[in-house]
Amino acid sequence: MQESWAMNMPHPPIASPTFRERCARLLRSERERQNMSQEELAVLAGFHRSYVSHIERAVQNMSLENVEKLMVALGMLSKDSTLSALDRFATNLRRVRLESGLSQEKLAELAGVHRTYVSQAERRVVSISLDSIEKLAASLGVTEEELVGMSTPE
Numbered sequence: 330m331q332e333s334w335a336m337n338m339p340h341p342p343i344a345s346p347t348f349r350e351r352c353a354r355l356l357r358s359e360r361e362r363q364n365m366s367q368e369e370l371a372v373l374a375g376f377h378r379s380y381v382s383h384i385e386r387a388v389q390n391m392s393l394e395n396v397e398k399l400m401v402a403l404g405m406l407s408k409d410s411t412l413s414a415l416d417r418f419a420t421n422l423r424r425v426r427l428e429s430g431l432s433q434e435k436l437a438e439l440a441g442v443h444r445t446y447v448s449q450a451e452r453r454v455v456s457i458s459l460d461s462i463e464k465l466a467a468s469l470g471v472t473e474e475e476l477v478g479m480s481t482p483e
Contacts, residue, residue, distance in 0.1 A: 348463040348473040352396055353387040359403045360385075373402035392456045393418055393477065400479075415453055417478035418462070423451045425469050425476065439468035 346354070360370050367381040374381070375398065383389035384399070397414040400406040412420075426436050426447070433447040440447075441464060449455040450465075459473075466473040 347387070347460075348466075349390060349459045350387045351473075352391075352459060353385050356396070356399050356403070357385040359405060363403065365403075370399065370402055374398045390458045390460045392458055393462065394456060396459070414477060414479065415457065418457060418476055419451050419453045421476045421478055422447075422465060425471055426451075429469055431469075436465065436468055440464040 360367070367385065368378045371378040371381045374395075376395070380389070381399075384391055384395075393414050397406060401408050406414075426433070429436075431439070433451070434444045437444045437447045440461075442461065446455065446461075447465075450457050450461075462473050462476055466476050469476070
């Protein structure tokens with residue numbers, strides 16, 4: 330049997346899923362486990378149906394607050410949690426940054442964000458997106474899940 334020329338071609342390594350993709354998989358699998366439609370989830374979370382579709386396909390970046398709203402709607406988090414996801418993130422970001430011996434300005438430079446952004450994130454002034462969390466975590470050498478204080482499946 331003759332081998333195909335394509336079998337001998339070098340293949341690029343398969344990239345690890347992004348934080349956005351891991352969150353999307355988590356939300357979609359839980360919604361499907363509960364036999365809930367995207368429309369039903371959207372209504373419970375206060376979003377448009379198409380927004381849930383975009384999130385589940387990881388084609389749209391989302392804020393940490395919106396992930397939390399979806400997780401609450403799915404019963405994965407309690408509405409009555411003492412700390413919001415943004416509070417946990419801000420606390421963890423500051424702790425890890427200080428443990429790493431980095432100034433806010435140096436972390437911003439490493440993450441490729443504006444110098445005031447880290448300060449605003451630590452003070453909970455700005456809504457943080459999943460893509461920004463990924464940049465900050467990579468710059469700090471920790472997982473996104475550690476910064477957020479949640480876990481997502483690999």
